[in-house]
Each structure stands twice: as C-alpha cells, then as structure tokens.
Amino acid sequence: MTELEDELEARLREIEDPIVGEDILSMQLINDVEIDDGTASISLAFNTPFAPAELELGDEIRAAVSDVGLEPDLYAEVGREHGFDEEVMPNVRNVVAVASGKGGVGKTTVAANLAAGLDELGARVGLLDADIHGPNAPRVLPVEEQPGVTPDEKIVPPTADGVKVMSMGFLLEEEDDPAILRGPMVNNVMTHFFENVEWGALDYLVVDLPPGTGDASLDLVQTLPVAGVVIVTTPQEMAVDDARKGLRLFEKHETPVLGIVENMSRYHCPSCGDEHDPFGRGGAEEMVESYDVELLGQLPIHEDFGADGSELPAVKLDASPVQDAAQSVMTDIADRLGEVNRLKVADMLELGREEDKSPVDESPQSQSGPKL
Template structure:
C-alpha cells in the first residue's frame, strides 16, 4: 500500500508537541516530506532549542506515524531553528541578535541574576546560541557567576568582543572596571549611556537569544532598555513572599506600559529544602507566583527551591546548570528555558510588536 503527503499531515494533526501544546502539522514545523513506496521520511524543525528532547520527539513521531500508517517505514529527522523576532525593516534591532529577553523583578535579592544565568546556560545546553548582557551597572554579578575575569578585547575602534565561558557570550560593566570593589558612582544619564554601549558596541556573534539581567526597580535602566531596543519579551522573577510580589507586580506593569510582552513568571525560593534532613518547607509562603499569574493572565513558567547548592555553585562561578547538568534543579531550569523559548517563538512571529511601516508621500 502507498501513502500520500496528506496522510502524513493528517496523522500529525493528531499528535501534540508537549512543549508548544500544538500539533506537529501546523506552524511550519513539518518539512521535506518524502514518500517512496512504504518509506516515509520527513524533517521536523522546532522553533525552539530542545537538544535534550530531540530523541524523545523523534521516537514519539515515528511511533505515532507507524501506528497511523500501517506497513510504513518511517524515518524522522528532528532539528531546531530559533525564529527571529519580527521587526520592521529599519528598526534598530541589535546586530547579531535574533531575540532579546529581559529578566526582571521589582525587588532586589529575589535571585534574578542566578535565575538569568541558569536560564541562559539551559538555553545553551539545549543547543541555542546565547548571550548574557549584565545590565546591572551598579552591581554587576555575571562576571563572578560565570567565572570570567579579565578584560574584553577590542575589535576595531568601536567594538568589543564579548567574553565567553560555558559556551555563553557575555558582557558586563564588571569586565571594564579596575577591581571588584570599584563602585560606579554615576547618575542616571551615565548609566543609560553605559548600558547602550554594552549592548550595541559588543560584537555579538549570531545569537539566538540575548538574555538581559536587569537590576531591580522601574527606573532609568529598565526604561531606556525598553525604549532603545525592540525587546521580544520579559521574564519576571519573584519569591512567593507578599513583599516581593508587590514589587514584581509593578515591574510587570511597567513592561506592559511600554509595550513589552511578558513571557511569564518564575518563582524563586519557592520552598526551602533543609540540607540536613531534606525536609521541604514553604518559608516564604506558597502559591504567590501562581496567584500573580492568574491575576495578570500570564504564564507560570516554573519554580525553584531555596537550595544551598544553587547559591554555592553560582557564587563559585559554576552555576547549577553546568555544575550538575543532570540534577533535578538543572532539569527545572531547562524546563523553564524550553517554555520560555516556545513562548518567545510564538511572540517573535506576532506582528503586533512590529513598528508600523512609515511612508513619506509628496501629497
């Protein structure tokens, strides 16, 4: 018996990708269907990085097709191609960067930088090309967390080559100052200018995602980032504590006001796991992140425990995703990262974030 391409499409319509929650026949995922007698071969091109689950997806599709098309021999090739954020031609997207994702919170100390670096490393582990921009000018943490020291090389007169470690390209004001205890005693306009230089005068090399680790608050840095670049979206980090949630709400509202889409909310320090007995306790309260998501109709991307290992590993310059890549915590980060990537792929294709076409007419 022989099959047609329509049979393959029809069969894949009934199979849902657990990451995107959409079927494999829609959204330009299915490519290159070839049928030769009983042999069916096809490519699946995912819009998000997912190296760790390629095999799983391939097995799932092959099994599904074999069942739907009895007697067939199926060969599936799974790859990922990260979708570029759609912007109007002429809008100032940063060179060498396909998507920019801001990681923000209202309050300080909720674990933004730790979450940002682990998400960046998780995306890289899934096969994406990722950069990390430390936008915290007053308190840069990324050099320490990524275990990078030294100064970036200059590339020509105006550009810097990003530093790199663990496959991540990184730029921070911390690389440019003399020593760890040199404070940046700057007023707003200087900070804004420094951020713009770190962003635009770095020679980012073909990035799928640039993760921006923002400082807490809703001031100069957050606003100028939202105004100067078309951000694909923002991820809000909070703890379940009321006092942190209150500020997280303000952070979220700020992004809404400047037309930046919210990718979702990550709840950090959800539970405390005792390093002696393993007992898990909701020391900052429970369900806060979920409730905030329900209130603002955004997605709860996941939660992370207050675990001494995350702190120790990140402080020593080897964040959890690289120091314990197969552990449960790294798995949580990877799951969150995949979810972010899927949502970003959807947002990237959404044309409402595109600057309208401007036509000048002699009329």
C-alpha cells in the same frame, strides 16, 4: 498536488504543538516544503533552538517525512513577516530579559542559571549584565578572562564555561567601585554595549536587567527586541507586590511576560530533613491566579545558588541536589519562550495567508536558515 505530497501533508497535519495543542499546519509553522530526489526539505517557522518542545516537534516532523518514504531535511527560518525583528540585533535570535521588582531576590542568579542552562541544552548563549549600578554577573559565573578587543575596536566578551558574558563589572577599576551613572549616561553605556560588543551569532542573549521597575529597565526593554521577560520574586509579600508592579510595567509596554520564577521558595534542612518556608508561602501562586501569569517554577534556598564565581551555576553542577530543580525551571522557561514565539508566528500569519493554502505544494523557495 501529487499523491506523495497529499500523503505528506496529511501526516504533517496530524502533528500537534505539544504546548499550544493545535496542529502545526493550522499554526502556520511550516513555511515551505520542497520535495526533490527523495528528500523533503522543510522550512519551519521555529525560533527557539534546543527548547525541548521544539526539538520534539522536529523529531515528529522527521518521523512523518520518513513514514512517507522520504529523507527529512529541516531548516528553521523566521523573519519580519513572522513578527521577528531583524534590524536591532540581527545575529541574536532571542533576547530574554530577567527582571525583578526589588533588589536581592535572585535576579542575577536566575539570569546566570538560565544562560548556563540554555548553553547546556546546546544553544549559543550570551549573558548581558545590564545591572550597571551593581554589576555582579562576573561574580556569579566563572569568567575565565578579561574582555578582548577586535581590530575595529569592538569588545569581545569573555566566556564562562561556554557562555559569552558582558558586564559593566569588567570595566570598573576596582571590583567594589559603584557604577555612578545617571539618566542619559546609563543609556549611553548600554547603547555602547549593544552596538560595540562582538557577540557573534547567538540563539539567546539573556539580559540581567537592573532591579526595580525604573527608567533603566524600561529604556532597555524599549531599546532591545525583547522576546520575553522572566520576573523573579521571592515568596515575601513585599517582593510579590514589587513583582506585580514589574508585571504591569512590561504589559503596558507590550513586552511579553513569560512568567514568574519564585526564588528562595523553600529550605530543606539537611540536619532535620524538614522543609521550611522562611519567606512565607503562596505569594507566587496567588499572583498567578490574580494576574493570569505563568509560574515558571520555584527554586529552593540552597548554598549552590549562592555561587561566588568560583563554581558553575547550580544548573551545571552535576553533584548538586538542586541541579534538577534548576534544570527543570530553565527548560520550562525555554519552552514557554517557544510557545510565545510559535504563537507569534500563528498570529502574524493568520491574516496574511489564504486559508487552507498548503505549504506542501507552494512553489519552491531556497532554504537558508540553520538546519534543525
């Protein structure tokens, strides 16, 4: 290794993953470094575009490269060797499912805000309303048009303020028609959605799962390469009990649970100024303690979460008093997904690589991933 390579490696080794707390070389997050003509092209095993912690890491890496007098050029590249599926949805980087143990707790609200929040961060996002018995994503997001069709008969999802949205709701004749589909039909319809929707390249596909922990949810998480599941609950005892069941279901099927979002957790009374807990208190915290699961955040009861499709979700409503709370929950979800992705890389590569082999003096590889 040249002196410059040594110096760069030493600087990179000082950079710690802000969430995991280990250095990025030990975590095997650097695939390759190629130094040519004053530029260091670095391929990173990152897969969570625009998640704040990953952006921060990118900035630190750029600063380290500049410190040793080189021009930084960063790429994100992961594949099967890092534990990521490349076959089922090759153009979708992350499938994030949103689940709930029971209906009506705000699963669609969280899914829509998550999709909009990721879009707001700058990512390319799709929202698949897989709640085919009661599809209501079109009621929560301001969808501007009907789906289109490509010449080879693929469905083109309409957009809602930048988020591509696909829902069974678009295919029902009347808004209030119930989708009466059972067993294999459910699966057929969903498979059709996966195979025949022209999503294009997406950083995140947020999937609003059907409520409950029945076969429909299970089939979906088994069919899709789900990067992580967010479980939505309310503080009510019943909702928390149901959320526990969901947690066990996903764990049993080795689907990473990102954590829980407690929705409708408080009510700030605008006239008296007091905080109220109409659905009780402490359920989510108790679940976090007993089940070693993360609390991703709490969303208060507020009319801005009760969107009817005419307005943007709260996360994008600049005048809303709950926008900050929504943004903080959604960016925490992105960061938690980033943590899961980076730990996956570290785990997968731990056995596959020689200890202490430096990426800085590996033979050059061609860079093909998206720039960071």
